[in-house]
Structure formats: structure tokens, C-alpha cells
Amino acid sequence: MSTTSLPPRVDATKKRVPSWLIYSLLTIALWGIWGATSKAVASDINAYMNQVLFTIGLIPLLFLVIRSPRLAGGKNRRRGIFYAFITGILGGAGNILFFTSLTMGGRAAVVVPMTSLSPLATVILAFLVLREKISASQIVGLGLAFVAIYLLSL
């Protein structure tokens, strides 16, 4: 990436790139590499084995957070833990339902692009539940993103 248009060092007091954006770009990079690894093994293992091996890969990551002082505290621990756990359950259960759909006669050419549009549900729920407000250019961005996500999943 070219950085010629940016000053060589971004002053911490007036940083231009918000941290949520940096973490989002990191997520794109990590999930992008994961996409390549799962492509590479897709034809060699079934979905259930993949889910088990996936979990084996997740568990060592607990060591990254297990000694963090940030495990203590929080505005509402019970609520936060509930939603975090639900996130994992919905994610994992979603994986299994996705593969079940494929084994029940759903064609990958239909099921994959359809389920790839799950952020559409996120956006709708975020408006309804979280009452999030976004800018006009972000609304255009969302429209383009959904077309892009769909096309890239084909």
C-alpha cells in the first residue's frame, strides 16, 4: 500500500485512521488468509471434521487472553459474557446448518452466495436493536459492499 499521501508519522493526539478501522482491516487480512487455507482443504475433509479441527485451532488462542488484566471488570459482566457465548454458539451452529443445507440438496452455487449476505441481517438488526446511525456515504458503501460480497462469493 502506498503511504505517500500520508505524513510519515501520525500524531497520536490527532490520528487520522480510527482504531476500529485498523482492527477491521486486520480482520479482513486474517479472514482472507483463513479463506485461502480453507479453500486448500475443502475437498479433503468433511464439514464436521473441519469444525472439530477449527476448534482445536481456536483453543490455543485462549493463552493470548487468559492472563490479561482486562478479564476483570466490565460494565455488566453477566450480560457481556452471555452475548459473547451466544456469539460463539450462533457462529458454530451456523456453520453446521450451512453444511447441512448443502447435504440436504442445496446447491453450493445458491447456498454460498445467499449465506454470504449474512451482514445484511447484521445491518438490519443493528438499526433495530442498537439504533446505529450512519452517514450517507456509508449507506452507499453498504450497497456496494453487498453487491461485492455477493459477486466475490460466486
Add this chain to the structure above:
Amino acid sequence: MHFPLWLLFALITLLFWGTTGVTQKLSTNAISTELSFLWFVLAFIPIALAILLIVPLDWHLKTRVFWLAVIGGALNGLGAMTSFKALESGGKASIVIPLCYLYPLVTIFLALVFLHEKVTRVEVLGIALALAAAILLSREAPPEEPTDK
């Protein structure tokens, strides 16, 4: 009328995956990324155990396949952690999640460079739209918005 079961399962998948974006945000509104991530990972263990109990698995795998799948889980998990962090840092679920789902951009690039796969015309269009979308999504809403309702 016949509503195929696979379609129902696909729709529930869409709903489940889509909901995770909001539950992630609700979680980081209440606790740190670290504690959220800890419980997110713990939730995968009962699912894996259920599979081990119910589904007969063939463990005769090539070493390469085994490790790629395990590393894939770790990479996906790290990405989950950074997405929690993006939400904890003030990112909106309605922006962060669609933005993160542009990740096939990177996958296609890697497949092009390392697996020497060809990029299709549809993918080229998808990549162009994804880049434009990413730029537009990263423009934050003005901090003060008139709320007249």
C-alpha cells in the same frame, strides 16, 4: 407450496451468522474484548464435543490437511478477536461487519499470487466494488447529528 428444507437451513444460517455481528457489539458494550473472546472460544467446545459424540469421524488425515485446518481455525479466531476489538474501539456493527466480510478480496489476491488461480471477470468487478465500498464505509458519520425525532 413446497418450501425445501435446505432453503430453510440456509436462511437460518444467514440469520445466525448475521446475528453474531450484533451480539458481538452487545458483548463489547458490556465487557472487554479479552473477556468476550474468551467466552466466544469456550462456546465452540460444546459444539465440537457434540460432533465428536454424534458423528463418526475418519481421523486418517494427511498431516498437511490436519494442520491447515487447525491453522485455519486459529486464523479465523484471531480475526474474530480483532473484530471484537474493532467493535470495542467504537466501530458500529452495521459498518464493521460488512467491511470485514469483504475479506474474499484478500483470499482472491492470495489465490492469484500463491495458487496461481485466474481471476474471473465477475471477481474483477467484485474487487472494484469491494474497494469502493471499503473506502465509503470507512468514512465515519459526523460526530454531531441533528436528532429531530
